[in-house]
Amino acid sequence: MENMKKFNYNLIMIKIFTIFLFFLNTSNYIFAGAPALNEDPIPPAPYSLTKTNHLIIGVEWDKKSIEKFLPPELSNQPLITGGINVFNSKKKQPFYPVSGGYAWIDVPNNNKNEKFILFSIYGLNKSLNNVMNKVYNLNSEMGSNKVTLINNNATANTSVRKKNILSLSASASKECAKAQGVDYLITKINDKIKTYQQLEWTTKSQCKVEPTKISLKGIYENYKVKKMLWANTLKDAEIIIKDKFTK
Numbered sequence: 001m002e003n004m005k006k007f008n009y010n011l012i013m014i015k016i017f018t019i020f021l022f023f024l025n026t027s028n029y030i031f032a033g034a035p036a037l038n039e040d041p042i043p044p045a046p047y048s049l050t051k052t053n054h055l056i057i058g059v060e061w062d063k064k065s066i067e068k069f070l071p072p073e074l075s076n077q078p079l080i081t082g083g084i085n086v087f088n089s090k091k092k093q094p095f096y097p098v099s100g101g102y103a104w105i106d107v108p109n110n111n112k113n114e115k116f117i118l119f120s121i122y123g124l125n126k127s128l129n130n131v132m133n134k135v136y137n138l139n140s141e142m143g144s145n146k147v148t149l150i151n152n153n154a155t156a157n158t159s160v161r162k163k164n165i166l167s168l169s170a171s172a173s174k175e176c177a178k179a180q181g182v183d184y185l186i187t188k189i190n191d192k193i194k195t196y197q198q199l200e201w202t203t204k205s206q207c208k209v210e211p212t213k214i215s216l217k218g219i220y221e222n223y224k225v226k227k228m229l230w231a232n233t234l235k236d237a238e239i240i241i242k243d244k245f246t247k
Contacts, residue, residue, distance in 0.1 A: 042130055045243035049098050051091035053147045054234035055156040055168050057211045058083040061105065062224035071107060071116050071189055081106045081229065082115065084214065086145050086156035086168060087237075095128040099145035101158045101166060103223065107186060116186040119220060121145060121158050121166075136197045136244050137188040141219070154209055154233045165218040170209035170231040179206035179234075187244070195246050203237035 061080045063070075074080060083106075088099035100122045104115035121143040122129040132140040143160035152173040158166035180202040188195040211231035216223050 042127070042134060043094075045135065045241060047095070047131060047241040048093075049089060049095065049100075049239040049241070050093055052087045052089040052098065052234070052237045052239060053149055054085060054087040054232075054237060055147050055149075055154045055170060055209075056083060056085045056232045056234070057168055057170065057214060057228055058230040059214065059225045060227040060229060062226045065222055065224035066105070066118060069116075069118055070105065071186070072192075074105065074107065082118070083229075084166070084168060086147055086158055086166070087234075088145050088147050095125045095131075097124050097144075098128065099123060100128070100132075101143075101145040101156075102185075103220075104185065112184055113182065114184045114186060116189070118223065121160060136185075137195050138197075149233055149235060152209075154231075160219065163218055165216070165220050167213065167215040168211075169213040170211045170233070172210045173207040173233065174209075176205045176207040179203050193246050195244055197244055198242040200240040200242065201234075201237055203234040205233075205235040207233045207235075209233055 059082060061082055063078070063080050066080065067075075070080070082104045084101070084103045086101040088097070091098075100120070102120035103118040105118060107114040107116050117138060120132060120138050120140040122132050122140050123142045124144045126142070129140055129142050132138045141160050143158060143165075145156065145158045147154070147156045152171055154168075154170045154173070156166075156168040157164055180200075183199040183201070185197040185199060186194050187197050209231045211228040214225050214228060216225070
């Protein structure tokens with residue numbers, strides 16, 4: 001009788017183990033082709049960001065501090081210019097909360113406004129950051145950006161992992177007018193092929209301001225600004241981000 005009980009117990013355990021293996025294998029099969037959890041699908045371009053406020057400061061970069069990032073056509077140029085653009089919007093929209101920031105190097109090309117991206121930060125919306133990384137091949141940090149425009153003064157701050165890594169300020173707003181333009185951001189250079197992100201923008205008010213401060217800290221402290229050259233603010237701007245292209 002005792003042997004029979006042991007036999008029945010072992011038989012039950014074998015059945016339980018068999019069922020467990022079947023469930024495990026079925027689960028692996030089901031999830032193997034599934035998208036990553038908590039990852040939103042990426043919508044197709046174009047992307048619209050509305051009611052954005054910007055503080056943009058043009059700079060002369062310290063060439064030695066960014067030399068390893070320079071495109072080949074700029075390696076022999078003594079003067080390297082570019083800038084930093086920080087923006088955000090409080091308006092609820094598909095990528096809410098919308099904020100972004102990027103630093104660039106000017107790339108002369110037949111009067112086209114080509115800019116090679118040094119670094120970028122997008123968030124707090126994860127889908128917006130995913131778009132920048134997966135669609136446009138940027139190595140963008142997840143973070144938050146905030147621009148404050150009060151009277152004649154403008155400030156911008158960027159945080160990554162709750163640490164402030166970028167601060168801009170400007171003052172003496174003047175010569176404000178409606179404006180529009182097209183920027184061609186070079187997001188990646190590989191084997192002489194450039195990947196572009198085309199930005200078309202319009203604003204109700206673009207103002208000239210005097211740049212007063214740029215502070216780069218933490219992960220960006222090695223990027224050195226030699227001189228601040230100019231600055232603009234944009235108020236209630238709309239940005240249309242077109243699909244990427246290469247050439």
